[in-house]
Amino acid sequence: MLEENNLSTACRAASMVEEGRIHKQLYSDEAIFEAELDKVFNSTWVFIGHESEVPEAGSYKTAWVGRQPVILSRDRKLQLHVLENRCRHRGATVCEKRKGKSKSFTCPYHGWGYGLDGSLRGLPKEEEYKGVFAKSDMSLVNLRHETYNGLVFATYKKDIEPLEDFLGGAKKWIDLFVKQGGGYPLKVLGEHRFNFPGNWKIQLENTTDAYHFPIVHKSFISSLDDQTADIFDFLDGEGFVEDLGNGHSVMVMIPELTDLEENLDEPIPERFQKLAEELRQEGVAEPEVKRLVRAAHGTGFNLNLFPNVSCSMAFFRVLRPVSVSETAIHHVALGGEGAPEAFNRKRIRLHEHFQGPMGFGTPDDGEAWERVQKGSIAGPDGWIMVNRGIKNLHQSPDNNPAGEVCSETGMRAAYQQYKKMMSSTEDK
């Protein structure tokens, strides 16, 4: 019955997505939200984390697929697992920490103990289960998961295409994105966590929205030196937004910062002089100083991977739908594993400057998103427009549709994927 309801609700939602606009009800209809968890989040590859977040045997972190709690763990053979965070006895979560190291997960209720791979290892008074079940049938539920270039995704859809096929045209951009380790493997350095009272799709749209930047982030731009402020003045530049297929898109704001391993002989900008000096003092040779300084900046693009992560210039922006009108967001700071301390420190300070609930950028985004949610309730009928630049498309070198940097091409790509998934009648 519930399934059937979800199905008709999902079709209703799909019909609210048109080519250049979506109905505002998609932000506030609770039944649609429930259907989205099923039709979108349970039916695709969902970003779980970066493998550097679980660096050693026994490392784990908790995460979500849609609203469902899971654990990303690394076992003694260094294999990754994505486990449902639900004891197979009577259902308690077996792990409540955000991250840590452990030999096992022990359920607090009756003491069932699970290995890092989810296998049921031991339970008190086992003899009462003699002839009832085999322990091997009572592992924590394992989700199918795959990794691309360090990014870990999991899925509830058993017969889904391989991750690499799903990422498709986005792979090339992930490869470029991970170069900001500055020659060192990309590493998660920490994260900001905050939420806002609004629908998850408002966040999904935002990472492919260059149009808002000079308006909403005026106070951030004012806090920069002139040279850097110029770099962020990209609306009239050569940037573009490209539809990469499967709901993914890339928004290139600063084309000069597409490949961080190019143009390594450029002079060091004023604002990185101090970093360069610190690196030299750490004994870093000049070519590496140049490479690190260039990487310190992060990339000049946002790669948006449908439905829940953006590789956003210098960090991961991960969204999690909490309810129809609440969304949790993680801003995950990145650096280089084993890179000079001064480099990672600078990356962290740059992250803090804009990102997180107390940065100079995010609070103003949050204000705008909150207003969108509030405004979307006004009137019995109304549309959210995503048709900016729809008549000014060109073909990218990879033969994808692309628009100007401040077009809404990426939003349209995401919503077409959303429409496709919501109208799918395929069984999982």
Added chain:
Amino acid sequence: MQSDTQLLISVSEFLWYEADLLDHKSYQEWLQLWTKTGFYIVPAELDETDYLNSVNLAMDDDEMRQLRVKRLENGESVSAASVSGTIRMISRIRIVESSDDQVKVRLAMTLNEMRHGVLVTYPAEVEYTLNRSADGFKIEQKVVKLLHTESYLRTVSFIF
């Protein structure tokens, strides 16, 4: 512990003064309370102690404090304009350490904000390092450990 009522009173007076300045958005005067080398820190992990090498919600040296104040004051930030006001309570003030030139203080704070018609409350433990100087105390370090850190904050466009 030897009780020093006089010290507790002068520290409390200073901290209440700071709280009053912040609730009344007297940010320029607030900036005067700091040493040049001081840090205003809001950690992103409660058990973190190496603030310089870890991600914080705020990690402001003198320059960043001034930029933060400028952002809140110059009228360009839509979220700062939306903050109607904050009211903070500080209590449970304890002198943790005291020497001739420095005092370390720990206290409990609750900050209330009316955000788009919804009351948001931030309980926190705040740790201060205060330098004694000829013209009273100067803040050498202020670390605001928000209970929300363990889960999710709302966005913040004021100073804790």
